[in-house]
Amino acid sequence: MVERGAHGLRLLALNPAARRLGLRADQAHADATAMVPHLISLPAAPDEDAAALRRLALWAERFSPLVAMAAGRPGDEALLIDMTGGAHLFGGEAALLADIRRRLNAAGIPARLALADTPAAAWALARYGAGAETIAPPGQTRLALAELPVEGLRLEPAALTLLRRFGLKRIGDLYDLPRAGLARRFRGEAGLRVVERLDKALGLIADPLVPQRPAPLYRSWRIFAEPLTDTGGIETQAPELAQALAAQLEAAGLGARRLSLTGFRVDGRVTAISAGLSAPSASPAHLLRLLRETGLERLDLGFGVDALMLSADAAEPIAARQIEIGEGRAAAGPQALAGLIDRLGARLGQAAIRIPQPSASWIPERSEAWVRASDEIPPPLAGEVAGRASATTEGPSRGGERPPPSRPGGRDTSPASGGGKDSRYNPLRPILLLDPPEPVEAIAQAPDGAPARFTWRRAPRRVIRAEGPERLSAEWWRVDAPDAIGRTRDYYRLEDDQGHRYWLFREGLYGREDADRAPCWWMHGVFA
Amino acid sequence: MIPVLTPSAPPDPNLFPRATEPLEEVAAATPADAAAALGFALGRLRPATATDVRPLVLVTTAAWLCERGRPFSPGLAAWGAGRLIWVRAEREAQALWALEEALKSGAVAGGLATVEAPSLVATRRLDFAARAGGAVGVALRVQAPGDLSAARRRWRIAARGSGPAPFDPAAPGQARLRAELLRRRDGPPGAWDMEQDDATLGLRVVVGLAGHGLAARPAPAAQSGLGEPGCERAA
Numbered sequence: 001m002v003e004r005g006a007h008g009l010r011l012l013a014l015n016p017a018a019r020r021l022g023l024r025a026d027q028a029h030a031d032a033t034a035m036v037p038h039l040i041s042l043p044a045a046p047d048e049d050a051a052a053l054r055r056l057a058l059w060a061e062r063f064s065p066l067v068a069m070a071a072g073r074p075g076d077e078a079l080l081i082d083m084t085g086g087a088h089l090f091g092g093e094a095a096l097l098a099d100i101r102r103r104l105n106a107a108g109i110p111a112r113l114a115l116a117d118t119p120a121a122a123w124a125l126a127r128y129g130a131g132a133e134t135i136a137p138p139g140q141t142r143l144a145l146a147e148l149p150v151e152g153l154r155l156e157p158a159a160l161t162l163l164r165r166f167g168l169k170r171i172g173d174l175y176d177l178p179r180a181g182l183a184r185r186f187r188g189e190a191g192l193r194v195v196e197r198l199d200k201a202l203g204l205i206a207d208p209l210v211p212q213r214p215a216p217l218y219r220s221w222r223i224f225a226e227p228l229t230d231t232g233g234i235e236t237q238a239p240e241l242a243q244a245l246a247a248q249l250e251a252a253g254l255g256a257r258r259l260s261l262t263g264f265r266v267d268g269r270v271t272a273i274s275a276g277l278s279a280p281s282a283s284p285a286h287l288l289r290l291l292r293e294t295g296l297e298r299l300d301l302g303f304g305v306d307a308l309m310l311s312a313d314a315a316e317p318i319a320a321r322q323i324e325i326g327e328g329r330a331a332a333g334p335q336a337l338a339g340l341i342d343r344l345g346a347r348l349g350q351a352a353i354r355i356p357q358p359s360a361s362w363i364p365e366r367s368e369a370w371v372r373a374s375d376e377i378p379p380p381l382a383g384e385v386a387g388r389a390s391a392t393t394e395g396p397s398r399g400g401e402r403p404p405p406s407r408p409g410g411r412d413t414s415p416a417s418g419g420g421k422d423s424r425y426n427p428l429r430p431i432l433l434l435d436p437p438e439p440v441e442a443i444a445q446a447p448d449g450a451p452a453r454f455t456w457r458r459a460p461r462r463v464i465r466a467e468g469p470e471r472l473s474a475e476w477w478r479v480d481a482p483d484a485i486g487r488t489r490d491y492y493r494l495e496d497d498q499g500h501r502y503w504l505f506r507e508g509l510y511g512r513e514d515a516d517r518a519p520c521w522w523m524h525g526v527f528a
Numbered sequence: 529m530i531p532v533l534t535p536s537a538p539p540d541p542n543l544f545p546r547a548t549e550p551l552e553e554v555a556a557a558t559p560a561d562a563a564a565a566l567g568f569a570l571g572r573l574r575p576a577t578a579t580d581v582r583p584l585v586l587v588t589t590a591a592w593l594c595e596r597g598r599p600f601s602p603g604l605a606a607w608g609a610g611r612l613i614w615v616r617a618e619r620e621a622q623a624l625w626a627l628e629e630a631l632k633s634g635a636v637a638g639g640l641a642t643v644e645a646p647s648l649v650a651t652r653r654l655d656f657a658a659r660a661g662g663a664v665g666v667a668l669r670v671q672a673p674g675d676l677s678a679a680r681r682r683w684r685i686a687a688r689g690s691g692p693a694p695f696d697p698a699a700p701g702q703a704r705l706r707a708e709l710l711r712r713r714d715g716p717p718g719a720w721d722m723e724q725d726d727a728t729l730g731l732r733v734v735v736g737l738a739g740h741g742l743a744a745r746p747a748p749a750a751q752s753g754l755g756e757p758g759c760e761r762a763a
Contacts, residue, residue: 336633336634336635337582337583337633337635337636339633339635340629340630340633340635340636341613343629343633344615344626344629344630347622347625347626348615348616348617348618348622348626352615352616352617353613353614353615353616354613354614354615354616355583355612355613355614356599356601356604356612356614358601358602364600364602367602368600368601368602370614373613426602426603426605426606427603427606427724427726429600429602429603429606430563430600430603431563431566431567431570431599431600431603431604431606431607432562432563432566432596432597432598432599432600432603433597433598433599433600433603434597434598435597435598464689465689465690465698465699465700466698466699466700467693467696467698467699467700493699493700494700495689495690495700497689498560498687499564499686499687499688499689499690499704499705500560500561500563500564500687501563501687501690501700501703525597525600525603526562526563526596526597527563527567527603527700527703528563528564528566528567528568528570528603528607528703528705528724
């Protein structure tokens with residue numbers, strides 16, 4: 001692998017064959033080709049390396065939920081796994097490292113492994129330790145690091161040069177130096193602060209790991225002796241996973257809001273499906289059903305999966321709800337509705353399930369927002385059941401300006417106080433809206449009057465009844481999209497001789513607005 | 529298969545089936561009547577939704593949306609569909625599945641799906657799902673029905689000239705439509721003229737209607753109060 005540097009191409013990484021021929025990293029490419037004319041070199045791809053490491057980090061979550069990536073200069077990357085209190089699950093520290101090595105070998109990934117008290121010490125031992133697997137016994141980090149070269153402290157090249165110039169080659173050489181002088185001489189960026197790096201490696205100051213992703217608090221595991229290679233196998237394991245996870249959630253009084261099923265593949269990758277829940281749930285049947293709707297077959301099993309993890313990535317308290325007397329069949333209400341929305345969303349996509357929400361605009365297409373139902377469960381409206389509704393809207397007013405249908409902070413009556421109809425009730429609005437509006441050719445008797453006949457979708461229509469205009473002016477304050485503001489609209493409710501009712505508008509005012517563009521007609525909706 | 533209705537058959541308002549069957553089928557007489565058919569379908573669901581806290585589900589297919597426009601909640605609220613969940617399915621199979629899931633979940637009061645030509649099996653499944661979930665379902669068909677279906681009632685809807693507007697003779701008034709009941713199990717087929725009813729947000733049968741003539745309309749309270757907004761609320 002070569003990399004373009006300040007002084008031309010340099011070698012970045014080599015395979016064992018090249019190393020045997022005497023080449024080394026950081027060598028100029030020209031020198032290397034002079035030594036080995038048949039050298040095969042490829043440009044480095046740091047992004048792909050990082051992506052591969054990230055995949056491996058996800059896979060490494062099978063050993064511990066806290067996995068961090070130590071990114072650094074190219075060639076310095078490592079995976080840091082926090083195994084605190086977990087090694088006994090794998091039969092001890094040596095057995096753990098052997099297990100990791102065996103699995104990585106099976107996936108064809110060469111690695112050097114080390115286990116130590118601090119992440120920095122483990123990094124140094126993995127990079128510069130004697131063997132491919134090094135274990136520093138607890139409390140003996142100082143001893144284990146003493147013989148390693150100072151490069152093991154992950155310092156910047158400038159600091160390394162300076163240290164070498166002082167004759168400080170091993171980490172042990174730094175132990176006995178006066179700390180004040182050392183700290184004074186090496187300061188500035190993090191990579192230059194030798195004392196800080198040393199203290200981190202020795203565990204004298206905290207060096208917290210930032211995990212790749214937050215560890216799920218609730219998860220259930222199945223590990224198999226033989227890898228599963230088909231969806232049928234997963235299908236049989238899923239109920240037990242769901243049971244175990246639900247039991248954990250139940251004990252904590254929580255419900256899952258986000259669920260993911262992760263399969264750890266034998267080739268060092270993971271495959272996962274996830275599903276969201278619109279209301280927290282700890283019912284195993286619901287979790288299982290949701291996984292099935294999302295599609296277990298979407299898991300890419302590759303050469304097989306030897307561990308399955310079902311985790312609740314987000315969990316929230318379940319609010320206990322008292323069932324009202326006489327609620328009867330609707331008692332299942334909120335839970336059943338949340339379950340339905342989840343199932344529909346898992347198959348059709350959460351974006352396909354929408355509920356309407358009024359928004360503060362009188363431009364019809366902006367006066368309602370269809371928000372995702374998974375974000376907002378429609379609340380049960382107690383007032384809506386209250387029998388006979390009462391009219392709260394204004395009667396039709398002739399011409400002129402009409403107050404906007406949903407005025408922010410205006411006259412709108414809330415659903416509860418209105419006694420029946422909700423505030424969106426407006427019989428002067430169509431039930432179907434054409435968005436965007438469709439162009440119409442219209443002929444009006446007066447330039448600013450209602451059309452007498454019009455042609456829509458190539459069919460001529462004769463208007464026999466008309467009402468309007470309802471004038472909606474453009475939202476001039478919308479500075480974010482000056483082109484989209486548009487012109488004043490005059491809306492008409494029209495009825496043709498077939499009995500169909502339409503909602504047309506004329507965009508622009510004759511002679512008063514945007515004089516160089518003639519007003520034009522649009523079809524915006526159809527009434528029932 | 530479809531009974532031929534004689535135009536002179538007098539519509540008997542007493543024969544109009546007010547209660548909704550678990551599954552009904554509503555078809556538009558012509559493509560332009562789709563909005564009227566949607567309004568009628570909402571009117572059929574109204575008795576179920578008026579006394580139920582559960583919401584209503586509307587399932588649309590992509591083709592229908594593209595052709596007819598999207599649902600508009602202010603207008604739908606005037607038809608009693610205030611609490612609505614809109615499910616956008618791509619294909620008809622998905623729409624049928626979504627409606628079936630919704631009906632049998634017991635979480636919704638009623639469901640509507642726009643379908644092209646559901647099979648007999650699909651409609652039977654919908655019928656059972658609606659019974660299981662205690663909901664009412666309406667299959668909103670694009671074309672007039674000519675095939676087998678398990679729906680207990682099959683309607684054909686055509687828009688009619690609207691009723692008189694109270695303050696302006698030239699303006700469109702209450703929405704009116706002609707509902708033909710092509711097939712029912714509990715009585716003879718028939719045809720009725722119907723009008724949107726502001727008070728119940730549903731539909732009522734209008735008798736003695738001819739063309740755009742004045743209909744016998746019960747004197748609403750609004751007319752005595754000179755049409756001032758809010759007077760109906762005071763009543």
